Amino acid sequence: MLDALESEAIAIFREAAAAFRSPVLLYSIGKDSSVLLHVALKAFAPAPLPFPILHIDTGWKFREMITFRDRIASTLGLELIVGQNEAAIAEGVNPFTHGAQEHTRLLKTLPLRNTLDKGGFDAAIGGARRDEERSRAKERIFSLREEGHRWEPRNQRPELWRSPNTKLVEGQTMRVFPLSDWTEIDIWRYIRREKIEIVDLYFARRRPVVEKDGALLMVDDDRMPIAKGDVIQTKSVRFRTLGCYPLTAAIESTASTLDELIAEMEQTKLSERAGRLIDGSRSESMETKKQEGYF
Amino acid sequence: MSVLLRVVACGSVDDGKSTLIGRLLVETDSVPLDTLEQAKFSREAGSTIPLGEIDYSLLTDGLQAEREQGITIDVAYRQFELPSGKRVIVADAPGHEQYTRNMAVAASRSDLAILLIDAARGVSKQTHRHLTVCALMGVKDVVFAINKLDVLGYDKDAFDRIVDQATVTANRMGVERITAVPVSALNGVNVTARSSQTPWYLGPTVLEALVAFEPVTANVETRLPVQMVLRTEQSRVYAGTLVSGAVHLDDEIMVASSGAKSRVIKIHTPQGIAENAYAGTAIGLELKDQVDVTRGDLLTPVKYPAKPADRFAADVVWLGESPLVHGRSYLLISGPLQVPATILTLRHKLDVETGAHEAARVLHMNDVGAVELATDRPVALDPYDLSRDTGGFVLVDRLTADTVAAGMVKHAMRRSFNVVPHIYQIDRGARAQQKAQKAKVIWLTGLPGSGKSTIANEAERKLHSLGLHTYVLDGDNLRTGLNKDLGFTPEDRAENVRRVGEVARLLFDAGLIVLVALVSPFRADREKVRTLFEPGDFVEIYVSTPVEVCQQRDPKGLYKKAAAGSLPNLTGVGQGYEEPSAPELVLRGDGDLSDEADQLVRAVLGEP
Known part of the structure; x- marks a missing residue:
């Protein structure tokens, strides 16, 4: 294939x-x-x-x-x-x-x-x-x-x-x-087969996040506005797609290797773009x- | 075994195609949960499907523009995986008006077709159309989904009747292998799961038919179209995708265009250097000798070469907004090969609903026809039946860069090499000399009723009495014989003028003074005739007569008919007349025609 x-x-x-x-x-x-x-x-x-x-x-x-x-x-x-x-x-x-x-x-x-x-x-x-x-x-x-x-x-x-x-x-x-x-x-299986290096953000690590409108956003630098009620927590999260950090929601996960990640992926039933906030407004x-x- | 199965889905929205495809996607677990939620709980205006149930059209109708207009613009590609791990790519070509065009595109790479038949309507014209296009594009395996059988109470006899009819049609159209499944896409009967509704049916479900499909591989020789030459300091690598066959180290290969031979000394594959490579793989070859290979060349085994030719018989599906133009040069693209090509003749048009051949002089969008075409240089194309990749091509308009046609090579025409004009010792000069005259073609053009025939008649009488050998070609007279198959559309008029021009040339070659009286309203057609002759041998005469005078004269009653509406294409009324831009002579047709005939005679004799 x-x-x-x-x-x-x-x-x-x-x-x-x-x-x-x-x-x-x-x-x-x-x-x-x-x-x-x-x-x-x-x-x-x-x-x-x-x-x-x-x-x-x-x-x-x-x-x-x-x-x-x-x-x-x-x-x-x-x-x-x-x-x-x-x-x-x-x-x-x-x-x-x-x-x-x-x-x-x-x-x-x-x-x-x-x-x-x-x-x-x-x-x-x-x-x-x-x-x-x-x-x-x-x-x-x-x-x-x-x-x-x-x-x-x-x-x-x-x-x-x-x-x-x-x-x-x-x-x-x-x-x-x-x-x-x-x-x-296919992309993930190919990455595994060809041993392609990818950004570590795809793997679950403990990262600082805040929850906004139900989405987990990573506090990547101090430009992220932290409102009064916001709590910065450290959670084990990974990203399914990568873009601008304020627009890319993390998912809670423990998949820290490619094998774990692919296994988790084969279980997941959500579309990839569900984590992209820019697409949400209108289909x-x-x-x-x-x-x-x-x- | 191939791991990719390409399927074309044929049928309209009314046949339940969205539901069938949607169900295949959902029931093979190929739709993400959030997308499925959307299909359950969001609705477009006008939807009648209750909230909470899956609106399959929301899974398959792609673009905002088309949902707003309730139409489908184009081919969509969707995938799902079979339990075996085999991947299915469904090319879905909806749309009504542009159906042939879209279906041809969707079928061009498909191994198999799923063809929906609405059980209540049975085998229809549309079924014929689908089968014709499938066969034309090389899809020889069809799964009939006889849908909406619930409406007929899952009646076995009704199913059998439709299958019998569909099978006969399919075989006649050239589809070779058929599976028929009784289906209700709406109720999920026999789509992916068997149903107790059809206990009499023992065959496969639609999904099982896909699983069972094994492609019948034609016995094809090795073909490597070269996409590019990769150069390093040490090597030249000929890169391309092996479209058929296999390559092994030390194979003796040949460059189709030049016939140059060499041996394979290195094979690059995506997995590294290898000793063998097989069809479907993107490879690079290094050769023992320095041979001249460029992009678009074809590498073949020496034992099974592809013979280049410059004339081909082909089927074409017209895709362009503007119709096929005879004699125009298009760019032919087949894989990496790009070569200018001219359509020489349109042999016939295919009625996609009946399979009948019709005489035609033009192809419009969605038309299918058989043509002969000539390439600017010899190229190696295979019959499409043997190889889609080296036998299929597209034609591109060289001005707009639009893709205007899809073509399938039937065969190269060896005939083109055999026709060599024979040189005869008695030539035109000798024949004219014997008649003590100089051969000429006098072409009279002008509106109907302008006086062309009268002038020609009078002039011929005078020339004849001077002992000169003449002949008059009269447009109306020729239409009773040679041109009686032609009508009055611009295309037919072009053909009419072309034929009269050729006949005039034969008579001219015989040493005669030829007078042509023909409306010939279009400048381009007349200019084309002029190119058949040396300057001075062709004399264009414009018979200029005001249209009111022509109408008043109306010797054949044509203007009256046009006024009554029964002659829509009459020149000067329903169609335009293009005056010559630089005629050798202008005669006035509203005065004494005898004086004008004298002028014509002087022109023939070369007198001022």
Whole structure:
């Protein structure tokens, strides 16, 4: 199973590298990105990775993620581009007072678009999967973006066989998703099989958390506002997905190794995005964000 | 055994498809709890399903835009796992209008189809359509889910009747293996669990039919389409996915385009260096010799080469908003291969509901047709029946970059290599000289009733009396014979002008002075004819007559018919006329036509 998915993903990477003028790999430091990068390195071995990797840093990521990112990039000798909306960061945009949606728009979507434009990248390769969310089930592997990175669900190209249409006209760009057919459990099993290093936040450790609206949030630095009634507790928690720490809920768990984690995962019946606070407001929010140019 | 089973689900919302797929997902434990809760306790406007029960459409209808409009836009992919650990990917292609298009896309990679038939409606036109597209796209295994059998009280006879009918149709369409299951998706009968409602049924449930499926592997030779060449200081690695067959160390291989041969000295696989690699694996090969291999080349065993050709017969499903245009150059993409290609002829259109072949000159979106096409250079494509990956292709509009067609190669046309024009010793010059004249084509274009035929008749009379050899090709007369199969749509008019142009050329080659009297309303069609001749040999004459005069004359009563509404495509009324931009001569058709004929004769004789 994993071999089949791996070969499919490698073929997609090679097609993107050969067909586009200037591709870039979108690296978000999470487990999917770690798998994406691992498969990319295999796709072009024995030659080096033929494109840079890009991280959009909101300034609100877990500190451990940034340390991990820099270490991986330097160990593997990768060209790392970090994109940021410096103006918005200087203005102090944050998820607490601006809300999750504004935060995402200003600190993620906008700098992603700007960095892609500035770098002249015509294809951005990302780790999105079709099982993540129901609007993703219709996502193409080669997903066309019109001028301004707009995703037009009605104007997507039919995909047949292994013959993607990679031609672009002025203003169009492509998003490419080599892991489209993978599921969350595939990702974890692959990480185990290939011994891929991932950020330690995925494993259960005793961490300082506060409970807000029923969600456990980790106090990663002193920017987290602690209200009067809030109690900082130390609990054994792990994260199922990683993003900005104020928007990523932890789950209580004792799974401190990969085997324990996969065992727990095979039991769990909640969807992955249940821990992502940005998706909660409306079930269509992912689709709306994508139309704005979000990944 | 393959670990991935790709399934296309055929049927409309009314057939209960969402419910069937939703049930397969839920009952194989593939839906997260919170998503399931949502499907139980949130409702879209208009839903009639009681709160607390699962609204399966909420699990399968994807996009906000389409839920708001109550339509489904496109193919969705969903997965579940079989108890064996085998993964099933369901390609769900809903929609009514664009059904053929979406289904072709969904079926293109599928091993198996689940085809829903509403028991109350039985085998319908839609069933035919589904089976035709399945067979066309190479899906030879079908599971019929005869749904809503609860409505018929789980009647065995009704089920048998539908199965008999469906089986006959399926076999006729080219579907080879069939399983039929009596189902009520709504009540969960025989979807994943057997039911006491159908004690007479001993066959598999829908899920069991998927579990039992074993692909019939065609005996295919090894094919490696090269995606890219990976270069290091020490090596060149030809990277691509082995779409069929196997590669072993020291195999002798061949580059299809050049015929160059070499041996495999190293095999890179995702698991590292290996001695063998098998179909479906993304590999890289190092070769013993320096051979020229580029992206899009095909590597094959020397023993079983792929022969490049530049003409192919193929089936196409038209996907584009704008119709197929004869003679236009598209970009053909098959895997990593990209080559400009021109559609030479449309042999016929397929009626997807009856399987009948129809004469056609144009394909619109959702149409299926058989074509002949020519590639700009010889390329190695296999028959689609043998290999989907090296026999399937898409056509891309080179201006808009839209994907406009999906194609399946039937066979390469060796004929193209055999047709070499024979050079005859008596040529046009010799024939004309014998007649003591210079051959010419005089092309009269203008509105119906403008006076073309009258002028041509008068001019031929005068030329004849001068001892010159002439012939008149009259549009209306030709439509009683050579062109009687053509109508008056722009496509048919284009074909009409093309045929008359070719006949004019034959007569011209015979050394004759050819007068053509033909409305030929479209500039592009006339320009195409002009390219058949050397400059000076083709004389375009515009017979310019005000439309009011033509209407008043109306020698054939056409304008009257148009006014009565029985002739919608009449040039100058229902269809436009494009005046020549640079005709050799303009004649006025509203005066004395005899004077105009004299002018024409002078032009033929080369007099001022």
